[in-house]
Amino acid sequence: MGMSLLPEQRVLTTLHTVALAVQALVRTGVPAAQVLEGSGIDEADLASPARLVSHAQELRVLANAYGYSRDAALGLSLGKGMHVSAYGILGYTMLASRTLGEALQLAVAHPALLGTYFQLSLQTVGDEVRLSADGYRYAPEMTVFNTELCLASLLTVVQDLLGEAVRPRRLLLGYRSPLHAASYGEKLGCPVEFAAGSNALCFNPALLDRPLRLADPVSHQQGLQQCLQLEAQFYSRQDLCELIRQQLASDLCHCTSLERVAARLHRSARTLRRHLQQLNTSFQLLLDEVRYDKARQLLIHTDLPIYLIAEQLGYSETASFRHAFQRWSGLAPSNFRR
Template identity: 30%
Template sequence: MALDPRLDDAVIPPSVLAGVVEIGQREGLPVGPWCSATGISPEQLVTSDSIKVSFRQAAMILRRAVRAIPDRPLGMQVGGRDVLLTFGMLGVAMQSCATVADAMVLGIDLHQASGSLVDIDVEVIGAEVVLSVHERAPEPELITFLCEEALCSTWLFIRSVFGTSISPKYVELAYPAPSYERKYRQVFGCPVQFGAPANRMAFNSSVLDDPFPAHHEPTRVAAIDACRRLLDLEGARSDITVAIEALLTQNLRRPVTMAEAADHLNVTERTLRRQLDAAGERFSTVRDRVRERRATFLLRESTLTVDAIARQVGFSEAREFRRAYVRWTGHPPTYQRRVKRL
């Protein structure tokens, strides 16, 4: 059965990956190879506020990280970070809701804005409200990490709002108990069952009506808008496009060939061409887009000469750059400087 093609869409903020990379860096591990052939560097994951990744890219990085840091509650470490690091603007939106029920509905609707790598649903079953974690794609090596991160971060968020007045009734997990099983009971403070039919965490359904002390409607509305703009699902690009753009951006001064790009991504040139075709792209088009974007920025925001800007974006001659810029935008480079002065 073919996997969902949306798994190749670069729509996921890399907050979870950034947490993993930061742990690896703190422990002195070589994190660079974790990102090999993804087109994204560890530095971009940690510092960029605009980069997004696909599920396929994220899974590749996480598999390598989990192998490099075995038999550790790595998902709990990532999910146990500060709430704002974990949830970002989604956390702000949820904290600003009127009740627990409102926050849960919002969290389910916009959970990808937090960089979530699983799908989550909530249902009321008798006297319990049950939060279930579902794999977005089968990843046997990652299921432990993904459940730890999702459930731990959710529990940390609830605890940050209500303190110790709310606790889970139980946690059930479909995978075998890891070597650090005791850590689960320390973190969640409730019975934990491994080898269960599903991955889920339950609370008393009475919590749904509990009011959020930080409820503020204007903040909620603004934060929801920020989350939706962050997701921008209609403007999603394939991960291969994002990877090529990242590679070309890092090497603007030295023109990168398609063969070099394929080698960087550990695929054949033929495979890369096929992947770009499937995404509705051509290598030359992506390269021109990256060059035009950087050139326009420099023309508007710097005092560099046109000759210098030509070299900055990989042209050996200013004349060649001027012709290309007219082809890209319909205007000569000097037009952007005139527009800025108006």
């Protein structure tokens, strides 16, 4: 297979987060060159907004910014400055959506255009709607910073879309309370629960039906077409396997066939199958890989019964999951758990 790239070297994104981080630090007296050090991006690049960089380059800049910053809650501060217009055509298509719910679904469906390191989802849990950001698998020492950046920027987007400073009911965070925990309440204006098992902004479900003031069906349709074209550009220069893995990981229950994944990626199943053959792999191998990965996470980090894990992985029979897991790991799921 040769040298396989880390996911953060494959995924491309626009320069807007990098530019924002550089501006924020320059304001506090840190030279731009220091913030960009080692990233392969130079100051002149910041003036060419169409340039794409890899997530690895962006992560390097964010790590530098965090290192030089005197603000422990830098992730929250930067996130609050990321307005909906920072997301280019995706942002404008969101603004032209009919309702807040439709706009957020659009963001969840196009993570590459958001440039996020997380798998986003929008779910109703009990009497609240959760906009969740999970599945972070980049630089572990930047987990807190990147989670803050992600959730604070999503909240800013929600407020921009509704044109008012709505507050979430609460914010859930998967990690333990950091030393700067007090900044969360101050900056986001809502109660925060740490060590909550996932990262999510929780809202009143009625908000999703709120009509957006700038809604425009024609612009929305045109914007959607452009989003798909742009996303294809990001991905034509990126590993197809990674793209399929992302689709699988975000929805294993519905992505159990190549045809379904192809439809979501707006490609034909035949083309997809051919590309996978050229890469010496197959849809089944990728599906197994993602299922095995998720099975291990669920077995280690949750107390879910085996039949529910099987269901979450898209198996209709628990027995099929047990056989598959035994094949992957040499252990029965219940033994792996011990």
